[in-house]
Amino acid sequence: MFKKRKKILVAMSGGVDSSVSAALLVKKGYDVTGAFMKNWSDCAWEEDRRDALRVAAKLGIQLLTLDFEKEYKRLVVEEMIKECKAGRTPNPDILCNKYIKFDLFLKSADELGIEIIATGHYARIKRGKLLAGKDNNKDQTYFLWAMPRTALSRVMFPIGDMYKTDVRETAKKLGLSVADKKDSVGICFIGEVNMYDFLKKYIPDNPGDIVNSSGNIVGKHKGLPFYTIGQRHGLSIGGGEPYYVVSKDLQKNHLIVSSNYDQGLYKNELKAHSSNWLIKAPKKKFKCMARIRYRQPLEKCVVIPREGGFDAVFDRPQRAVTPGQSIVLYKGNVCLGGGIII
Numbered sequence: 001m002f003k004k005r006k007k008i009l010v011a012m013s014g015g016v017d018s019s020v021s022a023a024l025l026v027k028k029g030y031d032v033t034g035a036f037m038k039n040w041s042d043c044a045w046e047e048d049r050r051d052a053l054r055v056a057a058k059l060g061i062q063l064l065t066l067d068f069e070k071e072y073k074r075l076v077v078e079e080m081i082k083e084c085k086a087g088r089t090p091n092p093d094i095l096c097n098k099y100i101k102f103d104l105f106l107k108s109a110d111e112l113g114i115e116i117i118a119t120g121h122y123a124r125i126k127r128g129k130l131l132a133g134k135d136n137n138k139d140q141t142y143f144l145w146a147m148p149r150t151a152l153s154r155v156m157f158p159i160g161d162m163y164k165t166d167v168r169e170t171a172k173k174l175g176l177s178v179a180d181k182k183d184s185v186g187i188c189f190i191g192e193v194n195m196y197d198f199l200k201k202y203i204p205d206n207p208g209d210i211v212n213s214s215g216n217i218v219g220k221h222k223g224l225p226f227y228t229i230g231q232r233h234g235l236s237i238g239g240g241e242p243y244y245v246v247s248k249d250l251q252k253n254h255l256i257v258s259s260n261y262d263q264g265l266y267k268n269e270l271k272a273h274s275s276n277w278l279i280k281a282p283k284k285k286f287k288c289m290a291r292i293r294y295r296q297p298l299e300k301c302v303v304i305p306r307e308g309g310f311d312a313v314f315d316r317p318q319r320a321v322t323p324g325q326s327i328v329l330y331k332g333n334v335c336l337g338g339g340i341i342i
Contacts, residue, residue, distance in 0.1 A: 007031045008156065009109040010118045011101060012055065012063060014048030016178045017120030019055040020167050021158040023174050025118060026059050033114065034063040039072035039100065040190050054177045068104050075099040076188070081202045084225040087248045088324025091143070096188035098146040106151060116154055123335075124160035125152055130278050132333040135163040142294045145328045145338030146276045196226050196234070208253035210237065213246065213262055221255040224248045230265065230320025244320075266317035272327050272339030273309040279336050281305070289330045292318055292341065298330060309339050 010022040012034040025032045034056045036049050049065065056063035076095045083090035101119060109117050121140045122133030130152060133139040147155075159167050171179035185192045203225050210219035219237040221227060227234075231245045235257065243257040246264040258264055270292070282305050289298035290312060300315040312327055321341060328338035 005029060005031050006116060007033065007114040008116045008118050009105075009112060009114045010034050011105060011120070012036055012052040013120070013184070014051035014055075014178065014181075015120065015184055016168060016171050016176070016181055017122075017159055017183075019052070019120075019176050019178050020162075020171050020174075021118055021120040022055065022061065023059055023170070023176065024158045025156070026061060032059070032061050033112070034059075034061050035105070035108065036063060036065050037100065037105065038065055038067045039069055039076075039096075041069060043190050051178050051181065058174075058176060066105070066108055068100055071104055072096070072100055081199070083324050084199055085203055087224050087250050089228040089322050090324045091326055092190075093143045093188040094146050094326055097143055102144075102147040102151045102155070106154065109154075116156060118156040118158055120159060121157050122160060122164075123157045125155060125157060128152055130335040131160075132330070132335065133157075133159075134161045137295075138164050141330075141335040142291060142326070142328050145278065145326060145335060146274075147278075149276075149278050152278065196222070199226060206253065208255065210235065210243075210255045210257055211249075212243070213256065213258040213264060218243065218257065224250065224253065224255060227255055229322040232260075266319055267321045268317050269311065269313050270318070270321050270327065271309065271311050271342040273342055275305075275309045275337060275339035277337040279334075288336060290314070290327055291330075292321060292325060292327050303329060309342075 008025055008030045010025060010032055012018045012022055022032055022034055034052065036052045038045055053063055076092055076099060079095055080090045080092045106117055121144065122135055122138040123141045123144055124131040124133060130141060130144060132141050168179055187193060206223040208221055209217045210221050212218050219235060227245050229245055232242055235243055237243050241259055244260050244265060245255060246258045246262060247256045249256060285302055285304040287302055290301045291298055302313045304311040323341050325341050326338050327341055329336040
């Protein structure tokens with residue numbers, strides 16, 4: 001699709017995936033510039049940047065540092081906190097991709113006179129469509145559904161046709177210092193954190209009752225924003241059958257729990273808002289596959305589009321349908337788009 005020597009701005013996080021992505025593009029003869037995004041100060045960003053610098057030096061390319069911290073705080077962190085306060089469970093990685101990697105980063109490429117950007121995501125773009133990555137275990141299209149459709153023609157995913165094991169092997173063959181570096185986990189650009197410890201910096205405790213489906217008080221919670229639908233651990237309810245979060249009563253400040261087999265934990269239907277389509281926006285109902293969390297096996301459903309969103313009716317009941325999380329739609333290995341669960 002892209003001619004050789006075309007300028008490409010590669011997002012380099014200091015990890016093995018983005019490093020190999022840059023290396024593959026250099027090897028293919030593209031004019032590559034690396035860019036490290038500094039989005040959060042209270043993390044190991046300096047160490048990650050040093051790793052990116054070492055790789056850039058090895059490849060003989062320039063590494064820029066782009067400071068998006070103010071924008072990241074406003075568009076990702078503050079939005080995540082707002083959603084949690086409202087009793088929902090947002091996905092910061094999806095917000096990061098939407099607002100930072102495929103908006104601000106793309107605009108930075110424009111300012112540099114660079115037409116194409118590349119990232120280390122496990123996904124593919126073919127004939128203007130977003131496809132799942134070849135490695136099913138690492139496919140990241142679930143986190144990419146909210147990227148602008150217009151960006152697809154300007155994005156490359158160099159490792160999308162590779163398995164993770166092959167990516168690490170390639171890094172070793174090329175002598176990259178990050179070949180054995182552990183994968184990043186946790187919140188995008190912030191890293192692995194205890195979610196309660198992170199959120200309580202911004203949201204005060206608001207204790208209330210934990211109530212079972214029969215209306216009996218079985219414990220105390222620290223505040224509804226700190227829990228998510230389907231959660232079992234961290235409830236501090238001792239003895240007997242394990243409890244799972246079924247719902248939240250914001251007016252009474254009650255956390256509703258029940259057994260894993262309670263019908264309240266399963267739903268056949270859901271509504272989604274803020275839909276984004278990576279294909280021509282459908283106007284009529286259609287059948288497809290969907291998942292409501294990362295790595296969940298795809299499930300059959302019927303989607304009914306409506307203004308600003310859609311309804312989804314599943315063939316089988318879905319466990320822990322969680323407001324604030326995303327439903328992502330597929331036909332075959334093509335990611336059609338998605339929406340945020342109401």
